[in-house]
Amino acid sequence: MxxxxxxxxxxxxxxxxxxxxxxxxxxxxxxxxxxxxxxxxxxxxxxxxxxxxxxxxxxxxxxxxxxxxxxxxxxxxxxxxxxxxxxxxxxxxxxxxxxxxxxxxxxxxxxxxxxxxxxxxxxxxxxxxxxPNLLDVPGESLPKVTHYYKDPHYYATRKVVVVGAHNSAVDAALETYRKGAQVTMVIREGEIGKRVKYWVKPDIENRIREGSIKAYFHSTIKSIEEQTVTINTPDGEVTFANDFVIAMTGxxxxxxxxxxxxxxxxxxxxxxxxxxxxxxxxxxxxxxxxxxxxxxxxxxxxxxxxxxxxxxxxxxxxxx
The missing domain is CATH 3.50.50.60 (FAD/NAD(P)-binding domain)
Incomplete structure (x- = not known):
């Protein structure tokens, strides 16, 4: 004592x-x-x-x-x-x-x-x-999924899904993209978050606009598999190849x-x-x-x- x-x-x-x-x-x-x-x-x-x-x-x-x-x-x-x-x-x-x-x-x-x-x-x-706030979807416990993002080098040349549209998600998307990752963002809302740092927001919006970073808006993760991810989009389910999921869900x-x-x-x-x-x-x-x-x-x-x-x-x- x-x-x-x-x-x-x-x-x-x-x-x-x-x-x-x-x-x-x-x-x-x-x-x-x-x-x-x-x-x-x-x-x-x-x-x-x-x-x-x-x-x-x-x-x-x-x-x-x-x-x-x-x-x-x-x-x-x-x-x-x-x-x-x-x-x-x-x-x-x-x-x-x-x-x-x-x-x-x-x-x-x-x-x-x-x-x-x-x-x-x-x-x-x-x-x-x-x-972390969990996604509560099948496959979330796989080793390829993380709710904490630290170093972009780890994801170099890999197919990366980033979940979220606020500061942490935007930082992860931009930094991994600039290390050579193929980045796809899955965003529940219809736009990048309004609280994103003002000097970063134009950067991510321009990368999405030019197609360097793929973004699915009004979309959510449905399931995560060893080599793929399936998402719900306004146009229906989409499944694509994936190596890592960075879930910046708060x-x-x-x-x-x-x-x-x-x-x-x-x-x-x-x-x-x-x-x-x-x-x-x-x-x-x-x-x-x-x-x-x-x-x-x-x-x-x-x-x-x-x-x-x-x-x-x-x-x-x-x-x-």
């Missing part, structure tokens, strides 16, 4: 780090528990990803983020959050997953894959990147962790967790939410840049 803490923070991403900084500066005892590596979700982003936000909008704790370009890259962000963590000597345990949050008198008893903790307050800042928060902790979720498809927007406290006393997890299935509401303030709100509420 580890020592008791004033605050236990679940999630070692940018917002979890921001919460740790705020707790430390407030003189509270705290620990951050992260089930993967430091800023695990950012680590799993595509190798060559560029952020939509400028570097100052990604800063936490008022610590400057100096970037070579106006919009920082994934390696720059990883380096920034690593330096923040190490220079501030934040108390963080990596590769340790929280399994249960249970009330224990005036505290909470938190069980992990390695040990257990007592804490007076719990902050859940787990993001949404660990659980992700969702760990709702099981929230529900098991007693946090209420809305009954609609958005599964919005209940919390006080002034303090970020949930219906469970002394359990708080921070970051993207606050949006439930609507994962485009919160970003690093507009949820950094959650840390100060929470710590201010705890100190009262």
């Amino acid at each position: 580890n020592a008791a803490f004033d605050v236990l923070i679940i999630g070692g991403g940018p917002i979890g780090i921001a919460c740790g900084l705020a707790a430390k500066r407030a003189g509270l005892s705290y620990i951050i528990i992260e089930k993967g590596c430091l800023v695990n979700s950012l680590y799993n982003y595509p190798l060559y990803m560029t952020f939509f936000s400028t570097s100052e909008r990604l800063e936490v704790g008022g610590i400057p983020f100096v970037s070579i370009n106006p919009k920082p890259s994934r390696p720059e962000a990883l380096e920034y959050y690593r330096r923040v963590t190490t220079s501030e000597a934040l108390n963080i345990n990596l590769f340790e997953e929280v399994r249960e949050i249970a009330p224990h008198g005036q505290e909470y008893f938190i069980t992990t894959t390695k040990t257990a903790y007592h804490a007076r307050h719990v902050i859940i800042a787990t993001g949404f990147y660990d659980i 992700y969702q928060p760990d709702f099981a962790l929230l529900k098991n902790a007693g946090i209420q979720l809305s009954d609609d498809a958005k599964k919005l967790p209940v919390y006080n927007p002034l303090t970020m406290e949930t219906n469970m006393p002394h359990i708080y939410l921070a970051g993207v997890v606050c949006g439930g299935m609507d994962t485009h509401i919160w970003f690093i840049e507009n949820s950094r303030e959650h840390a100060d709100k929470i710590i201010q509420s705890i100190k009262i």
Whole structure:
């Protein structure tokens, strides 16, 4: 059994780090528990990803983020959050997953894959990147299918299907195409997503228009086979040869962790967790939410840049 803490923070991403900084500066005892590596979700982003936000909008704790370009890259962000963590000597345990949050008198008893903790307050800042939204079609479990895209070189010269029309899908389509892949996009909507980065959107639209990248709009995957893919289109079923499927269908928060902790979720498809927007406290006393997890299935509401303030709100509420 580890020592008791004033605050236990679940999630070692940018917002979890921001919460740790705020707790430390407030003189509270705290620990951050992260089930993967430091800023695990950012680590799993595509190798060559560029952020939509400028570097100052990604800063936490008022610590400057100096970037070579106006919009920082994934390696720059990883380096920034690593330096923040190490220079501030934040108390963080990596590769340790929280399994249960249970009330224990005036505290909470938190069980992990390695040990257990007592804490007076719990902050859940787990993001949404660990659980993909599945296609729920035959063949989705084949090794050729992935819900995480990392490096375009792996797909050089192969026949690749990219599912989706937003930033992750567009990046995967363009990058694999430029490494020599034969790319086909399968898009449920009738156009490329409106939230696609403004400097990328004309590129993908032009590649589709000229036929360099094939796109089926108003279409969905019906089944995935070892060497083919079958899709539903407005003109009927189409089957074509395929080596890999990159399903950029989005992700969702760990709702099981929230529900098991007693946090209420809305009954609609958005599964919005209940919390006080002034303090970020949930219906469970002394359990708080921070970051993207606050949006439930609507994962485009919160970003690093507009949820950094959650840390100060929470710590201010705890100190009262």
